[in-house]
Amino acid sequence: MRTRFQQELDQLRTRLLRMGGMAEQAVDRACQAYVDRDLNRCHMVLEGESKINEAEREIDELAFDLLAMQQPMAVDLRFILAVTKINSDLERVGDQAVNIAERVMDLVELPKADLPVDIARMAAAASAMVRRALESFIEGKAELAQAVLEMDNVVDRMRDDAFINLVKTMNERPDVTRQALDALLVARNLERVADHATNIAEDVIFWVRGADVRHNAQQENPPQEITPRVTGN
Amino acid sequence: MGVGIKVDHLNAWFGKVQALHDISMEIAANHATAIIGPSGCGKSTFVRCLNRMHETVPDARASGKVRIGDLDIYNGTAAVTVRRRIGMVFQKPNPFPTMSIYDNVAAGLKLNGFHDRKRLNEIVERSLKLSALWDEVKDTLRKKSGASLSGGQQQRLCIARALAVEPEVLLMDEPCSALDPISTGKIEELIFELKENFTIVIVTHNMQQASRVAEFTGFFLLGKLIEFDRTEKIFTTPSDKRTEDYITGRFG
Numbered sequence: 428m429r430t431r432f433q434q435e436l437d438q439l440r441t442r443l444l445r446m447g448g449m450a451e452q453a454v455d456r457a458c459q460a461y462v463d464r465d466l467n468r469c470h471m472v473l474e475g476e477s478k479i480n481e482a483e484r485e486i487d488e489l490a491f492d493l494l495a496m497q498q499p500m501a502v503d504l505r506f507i508l509a510v511t512k513i514n515s516d517l518e519r520v521g522d523q524a525v526n527i528a529e530r531v532m533d534l535v536e537l538p539k540a541d542l543p544v545d546i547a548r549m550a551a552a553a554s555a556m557v558r559r560a561l562e563s564f565i566e567g568k569a570e571l572a573q574a575v576l577e578m579d580n581v582v583d584r585m586r587d588d589a590f591i592n593l594v595k596t597m598n599e600r601p602d603v604t605r606q607a608l609d610a611l612l613v614a615r616n617l618e619r620v621a622d623h624a625t626n627i628a629e630d631v632i633f634w635v636r637g638a639d640v641r642h643n644a645q646q647e648n649p650p651q652e653i654t655p656r657v658t659g660n
Numbered sequence: 661m662g663v664g665i666k667v668d669h670l671n672a673w674f675g676k677v678q679a680l681h682d683i684s685m686e687i688a689a690n691h692a693t694a695i696i697g698p699s700g701c702g703k704s705t706f707v708r709c710l711n712r713m714h715e716t717v718p719d720a721r722a723s724g725k726v727r728i729g730d731l732d733i734y735n736g737t738a739a740v741t742v743r744r745r746i747g748m749v750f751q752k753p754n755p756f757p758t759m760s761i762y763d764n765v766a767a768g769l770k771l772n773g774f775h776d777r778k779r780l781n782e783i784v785e786r787s788l789k790l791s792a793l794w795d796e797v798k799d800t801l802r803k804k805s806g807a808s809l810s811g812g813q814q815q816r817l818c819i820a821r822a823l824a825v826e827p828e829v830l831l832m833d834e835p836c837s838a839l840d841p842i843s844t845g846k847i848e849e850l851i852f853e854l855k856e857n858f859t860i861v862i863v864t865h866n867m868q869q870a871s872r873v874a875e876f877t878g879f880f881l882l883g884k885l886i887e888f889d890r891t892e893k894i895f896t897t898p899s900d901k902r903t904e905d906y907i908t909g910r911f912g
Contacts, residue, residue, distance in 0.1 A: 429909040429910075498867075500867060500895050500896075500908050501895060501897065501903075502904055502908060503908045504896060505896065637896065637897030
């Protein structure tokens with residue numbers, strides 16, 4: 428048993444979860460800031476970004492060290508590769524939160540407008556996807572990750588509805604065009620958050636099952652010239 | 661050219677102790693196949709059964725079928741005939757210490773009554789070139805003894821000696837375990853090149869080495885073949901939990 432290596436893998440897991448917590452919190456804060464037009468929360472999101480970036484760098488360094496020093500194989504190799512990709516997705520989730528916060532800072536300068544889009548509901552759906560993707564990582568359960576993939580369509584539909592309704596609003600009520608445009612961009616940011624959650628779920632499936640499910644990739648092995656054969660046992 | 665190896669229900673014993681249990685597998689011609697597993701799992705016994713060296717140990721015996729190309733090696737074939745078609749390289753380089761480099765390479769042929777001087781020269785040169793040693797020893801072929809070479813050179817000399825009799829299969833039992841990383845790198849490069857003309861079976865404790873040189877890998881445990889698949893599959897997504905536990909260092 429490579430005890431030290433296992434401890435380092437645990438450390439990598441813990442750091443990634445801590446980062447996941449930060450990214451999730453950033454999205455929640457940014458969305459709450461949108462709903463409440465709360466500048467304070469916007470500033471908290473902007474300040475938190477550097478911590479997320481620093482965490483991303485530290486996780487990459489640790490993963491890089493483990494790859495170089497421990498020559499991981501099989502499930503350990505897949506775990507470290509998945510961590511580096513999830514790490515990158517979480518950092519981008521943090522970036523989307525910053526984008527939302529910046530939209531809110533623009534919005535609070537404008538009169539409040541009643542718009543045909545439920546950002547709070549969309550935010551709840553996107554946040555839930557990130558949370559469940561991270562839960563699937565904690566539990567190491569591909570079934571939980573699979574459920575996240577299925578949630579992505581719901582958020583995509585919300586984004587499409589938001590687009591149709593907000594463009595219509597811009598045409599009909601030119602006085603709220605800027606607010607509608609900000610809302611449209613926030614909807615797009617949330618859809619991106621959901622995409623990152625989907626990527627995280629795909630990486631969990633890769634780690635647990637060794638299967639690449641990205642872009643509807645074939646799960647079977649490609650045809651092989653020579654197939655090793657074994658019988659007995 | 662190399663030939664394929666077909667192993668059917670191979671069992672091997674040392675006295676009453678069974679070392680291999682019902683091994684069946686097909687080893688592809690002109691490819692390198694790695695055999696991995698913890699100490700005592702039967703991997704060396706397995707390769708020694710492929711050239712009938714297992715039976716040279718007192719009380720050792722084997723049953724089952726092994727076909728090397730069209731040769732059924734346990735059915736009426738003389739052990740010497742088998743070993744002529746299957747070269748073997750061992751963990752520790754074992755050149756004949758009193759013989760020159762030239763005589764080391766030519767030893768197998770001379771032993772078989774081959775004395776055509778011109779042809780011998782050609783074969784020695786070709787074998788040393790194949791084992792990537794020629795440039796380093798061509799000027800001292802008859803002056804220096806095999807034992808005067810470095811460990812890595814000695815191992816390549818042993819490979820040249822094995823290749824001189826023009827085998828179809830080359831068995832390598834931990835050929836790099838006594839070598840430094842540079843010599844190891846040379847042998848691994850060599851394995852890559854030799855695959856064009858020979859079928860290679862390599863026993864190794866070094867899993868990175870298996871993943872670098874072999875297209876196929878078999879994992880042995882307690883005398884059984886647990887898993888046999890393409891090397892990238894074994895080292896990224898093995899099918900059997902025992903394989904995964906071994907290659908990730910969770911046991912063994």
